Amino acid sequence: MEVKSRYVTIKHHINGAPKQSDFEVQTVTLSLSLDPGSNDVLVKNLYVSIDPYQLNRMKDYSASQMASKYALAVLPGQAINSYGVGRVVASANPSYIKDDLIVGLIGWEEYTLVRGEDAIMIRKLDTTEFPLSYHVSTLGLSGLTAYGGFFNVCKPKKGETVFVSAASGSVGNIVGQYAKLLGCYVVGCAGTKQKVDLLTDKLGFDAAFNYKETTDLKSTVKRYFPDGIDMYFDNVGGEMLEAAVENMNMFGRVAVCGVISEYTDAKRRAGPNMLDVVYKRITIQGFLAADYMNDFLDFISKTSDHIRNGRMHVIEDISHSLESIPLAFEGLFAGDNIGKKIVQIADI
Numbered sequence: 001m002e003v004k005s006r007y008v009t010i011k012h013h014i015n016g017a018p019k020q021s022d023f024e025v026q027t028v029t030l031s032l033s034l035d036p037g038s039n040d041v042l043v044k045n046l047y048v049s050i051d052p053y054q055l056n057r058m059k060d061y062s063a064s065q066m067a068s069k070y071a072l073a074v075l076p077g078q079a080i081n082s083y084g085v086g087r088v089v090a091s092a093n094p095s096y097i098k099d100d101l102i103v104g105l106i107g108w109e110e111y112t113l114v115r116g117e118d119a120i121m122i123r124k125l126d127t128t129e130f131p132l133s134y135h136v137s138t139l140g141l142s143g144l145t146a147y148g149g150f151f152n153v154c155k156p157k158k159g160e161t162v163f164v165s166a167a168s169g170s171v172g173n174i175v176g177q178y179a180k181l182l183g184c185y186v187v188g189c190a191g192t193k194q195k196v197d198l199l200t201d202k203l204g205f206d207a208a209f210n211y212k213e214t215t216d217l218k219s220t221v222k223r224y225f226p227d228g229i230d231m232y233f234d235n236v237g238g239e240m241l242e243a244a245v246e247n248m249n250m251f252g253r254v255a256v257c258g259v260i261s262e263y264t265d266a267k268r269r270a271g272p273n274m275l276d277v278v279y280k281r282i283t284i285q286g287f288l289a290a291d292y293m294n295d296f297l298d299f300i301s302k303t304s305d306h307i308r309n310g311r312m313h314v315i316e317d318i319s320h321s322l323e324s325i326p327l328a329f330e331g332l333f334a335g336d337n338i339g340k341k342i343v344q345i346a347d348i
């Protein structure tokens with residue numbers, strides 16, 4: 001018995017902003033009979049994560065391709081792995097049986113053959129307490145990124161001030177919610193009025209602004225932080241990082257999660273004033289979600305509790321069908337998504 005699996009791939013390397021026309025759908029045939037002893041698992045993919053970092057994998061070259069095995073280069077024609085939730089359809093792995101739900105590294109494809117040696121990249125989903133998509137968004141790697149970066153890199157204390165960029169996005173909205181729960185003063189920036197309203201009206205941010213409506217970012221940021229910024233959670237880089245550093249307090253911390261404004265333009269680079277960094281003793285630290293895998297259980301337990309008790313909102317933006325993946329991905333760089341961008345490929 002076999003299944004045909006359609007998958008999304010790139011037609012060629014992408015070095016600027018991605019367009020739908022850069023992608024195509026190809027088909028592969030997979031056998032349902034797996035080699036006994038191989039530990040392989042065949043998964044039918046239900047929900048997959050759409051993430052900005054994938055663009056760096058699609059370039060001719062990016063430093064990220066060397067730095068992490070999760071971000072290796074993608075070649076034209078190759079399947080593209082991504083985080084997601086699926087259902088086991090065949091298993092030669094004693095840890096899984098048919099119809100088990102799993103979460104972990106699957107792909108932008110209808111079925112993923114998880115090889116035995118890669119089976120550590122998936123785990124069984126034993127709970128049906130929350131919608132499955134939550135395990136791709138707030139209870140998935142976006143949540144872990146926010147949790148690891150905010151608590152370990154920013155090292156927040158109650159009452160401190162926090163600035164978050166791309167604040168209505170997947171990681172940003174969660175950072176802001178953790179910061180409010182801790183008792184910080186939180187300001188976010190985002191690219192539309194609808195996003196700004198979401199931050200203040202639903203997520204409890206103290207203030208938010210539309211960065212596309214300001215001509216002078218440094219003075220805008222100053223207006224929202226008259227007493228300075230203690231922590232900046234950076235999702236965008238570029239001029240936003242420069243404006244944040246100029247407004248940081250003594251011993252401020254910058255958690256560099258990502259620099260999306262620089263992903264589509266190789267010439268664009270932040271040039272923060274390094275005198276500020278020296279004299280204000282600012283710490284600027286990059287990090288990867290993978291650095292905080294040891295915190296995963298703690299993160300899941302605390303975050304589930306916040307969601308269960310209505311203290312945290314889960315903000316998702318779900319499209320449907322494998323074919324919608326290129327548009328969903330393109331939209332990340334145009335600011336189309338509100339919250340975690342996910343594509344549902346199939347019903348359970």
Ligand SMILES: NC(=O)c1ccc[n+]([C@@H]2O[C@H](COP(=O)([O-])OP(=O)(O)OC[C@H]3O[C@@H](n4cnc5c(N)ncnc54)[C@H](OP(=O)(O)O)[C@@H]3O)[C@@H](O)[C@H]2O)c1
Binds near residue numbers: 050052334341
């Ligand atoms: N370090 C890690 O392990 C890790 C893990 C996950 C994500 N990340 C990084 O975290 C950042 C956010 O990722 P995410 O998954 O949460 O994505 P996201 O925020 O859900 O989606 C991307 C958002 O970025 C904003 N954006 C796009 N182009 C921009 C530009 N030129 N300038 C300013 N904002 C821009 C858009 O919102 P607006 O409408 O507000 O512009 C867009 O909706 C990215 O840099 C990503 O690479 C890092």
